[in-house]
Amino acid sequence: MSRLTYTNRVITETLRLYPPVWFSTRATSTDTELGGHPIPAGSMVIFSPYQVHHEPRVYHDPYRFDPDRWEPDHAKATPRTTWIPFGAGARKCIGANVGIAELTIALAAIVSRWHLHPVPGEKVRPRAQAVLFPQATAPDRATTSLSSITSGALRVRGAQGRIRTPLNGTTSARPRPSPFRPR
Numbered sequence: 001m002s003r004l005t006y007t008n009r010v011i012t013e014t015l016r017l018y019p020p021v022w023f024s025t026r027a028t029s030t031d032t033e034l035g036g037h038p039i040p041a042g043s044m045v046i047f048s049p050y051q052v053h054h055e056p057r058v059y060h061d062p063y064r065f066d067p068d069r070w071e072p073d074h075a076k077a078t079p080r081t082t083w084i085p086f087g088a089g090a091r092k093c094i095g096a097n098v099g100i101a102e103l104t105i106a107l108a109a110i111v112s113r114w115h116l117h118p119v120p121g122e123k124v125r126p127r128a129q130a131v132l133f134p135q136a137t138a139p140d141r142a143t144t145s146l147s148s149i150t151s152g153a154l155r156v157r158g159a160q161g162r163i164r165t166p167l168n169g170t171t172s173a174r175p176r177p178s179p180f181r182p183r
């Protein structure tokens with residue numbers, strides 16, 4: 001897996017652009033100050049990894065998908081606390097390495113067998129829920145496919161590319177047009 005450097009850059013950039021945990025909280029244990037604002041002990045501070053990840057002072061052209069920002073030289077210059085899809089500090093996600101390993105294996109397995117194409121006419125944008133989900137303009141078709149990918153639960157069967165989503169436990173009864181085309 002360590003040789004899949006470009007796959008890793010794609011995943012790093014995807015988690016920057018669309019951190020599934022788009023807001024988080026911390027409680028202050030002492031009186032403190034943030035950006036000149038006094039914050040008393042016992043306050044809840046809400047912050048957004050999504051906002052941090054789109055900060056133009058850190059990321060040039062922040063809304064552009066550019067895996068090459070994570071080439072080793074560029075990556076070194078990026079402060080560690082400005083890429084926080086797994087949080088930071090003592091309560092950082094305990095499953096970060098497992099999550100990255102799952103994403104790497106799933107993405108490498110999919111793109112080595114399939115060409116992925118956006119469904120013509122569809123626009124996918126993030127939908128803010130407790131975690132970020134992609135939202136497509138035709139929810140019946142593209143959202144199902146994409147949520148399957150993001151949940152790591154994609155199954156593609158046969159050349160028709162029919163998709164089963166363990167999210168809702170159903171298999172599509174009728175074949176749906178698939179965004180996946182076999183090589």
Ligand code: HEM
Binds near residue numbers: 084
């Ligand atoms: C892409 C996948 C994942 C993302 C984006 C993610 C993200 C996060 C985030 C943002 C936090 C809060 C960290 C903080 O407050 O600083 C968290 C906490 C946590 N995550 Fe994940 N996570 C992922 C996968 C996993 C996996 C695979 C596991 C288990 C194997 C896991 C287990 C946990 C646990 C137990 C905590 C609570 C840690 C604590 O409070 O001490 N996560 N995760």
